[in-house]
Amino acid sequence: MxxxxxxxxxxxxxxxxxxxxxxxxxxxxxxxxxxxxxxxxxxxxxxxxxxxxxxxxxxxxxxxxxxxxxxxxxxxxxxxxxxxxxxxxWYGGAVCPPVPEKQELGSWVVRWSDRRGNDYIDQHPSFHGGPGDTLExxxxxxxxxxxxxxxxxxxxxxxxxxxxxxxxxxxxxxxxxxxxxxxxxxxxxxxx
Structure with missing residues (x-):
């Protein structure tokens, strides 16, 4: 695959x-x-x-x-x-797949929400194949x-x-x- x-x-x-x-x-x-x-x-x-x-x-x-x-x-x-x-x-309990976002200065963050309605920001996401490509x-x-x-x-x-x-x-x-x-x-x- x-x-x-x-x-x-x-x-x-x-x-x-x-x-x-x-x-x-x-x-x-x-x-x-x-x-x-x-x-x-x-x-x-x-x-x-x-x-x-x-x-x-x-x-x-x-x-x-x-x-x-x-x-x-x-x-x-x-x-x-x-x-x-x-x-x-890393994103246990997320209600939908987390989406990486590129910030103004070129860094990446991942915003996500859990089933309880809590919002989170991962400021140090890990990618394989390059930033924003495949989120670990x-x-x-x-x-x-x-x-x-x-x-x-x-x-x-x-x-x-x-x-x-x-x-x-x-x-x-x-x-x-x-x-x-x-x-x-x-x-x-x-x-x-």
Missing amino acids: SDGSLIERIMTEKFDYTNTFFHKQPFLDLCSQVSAANYKDLDIIICSDVLEHTFATPIEVLPNLRQMLRPGGLLILTVPTNHMPNTIE MRMISHSQIAAEGKRCGFEVSNLEFKPDAGYYWSLLVAENYFDRRDARVFMMRRES
Whole structure:
């Protein structure tokens, strides 16, 4: 989903492949069961660096991904995770997706409201792909995303990287566990 043109070209040459998008056709909104229901009995879904940006939480999105797969189908999920006990939602309880706004001096803020009617301003939002491009909605707990995958009916395993064998993936190690980002690849196979 939302693959770049090079990956799309290669995948189209080798597989019966459909690239989907959030902003144009073919459309897919992972937060919507109705949208996800348009894609059924898939063999493989590649979801790369998406779940940290969805309005709905991974707990809500993973069942939609599962319903799109045939029994035994494979979800290849890449997501930056952190070694911490729980996922942190930056805009938890928001009534609608927060919208980034560019300020006069070039900085960005995010205004949002919660279900109780409280208004907030995030003066230090985090973006991936450049300011205003893709807003980070959460910091995902490595153990929690794996547990949620299992809870909703996936057999979960991690793809381990072996630098000495030529397989690299950047793992950042820091003293503060909030900074210990570990972007892993999860292999989630749909159980029957």
